[in-house]
Amino acid sequence: MLTYSLQAALAQLTRTRDEIAENVRQHRAIVHPVRSIPPELICEIFRLVLFSANEDSMTRATAPWRLGLIC
Structure with missing residues (x-):
């Protein structure tokens, strides 16, 4: 039971991390010309x-x- 809840928590954190990484990627694309x-x-x-x-x-x-x- 504890293993299942840890796996569920890890899966949720992984999804959250992926969403944040995508958000950062999109924002970097906005200011990319300045960075170049x-x-x-x-x-x-x-x-x-x-x-x-x-x-x-x-x-x-x-x-x-x-x-x-x-x-």
Whole structure:
């Protein structure tokens, strides 16, 4: 009897794990294009913005935060 309840509990946990894994896989697919951008390219974009920021539009302090708002 105890073995049956342990097997049932294990089966339920396995189903739950599989559902969570599928959910994670689907969410990763949503943000995949962002993850495929090389970190070096992102750093270069930030560097260019920081060194081209002027007082009228962006400052060095606000430029990275504004870029972070881009979807």
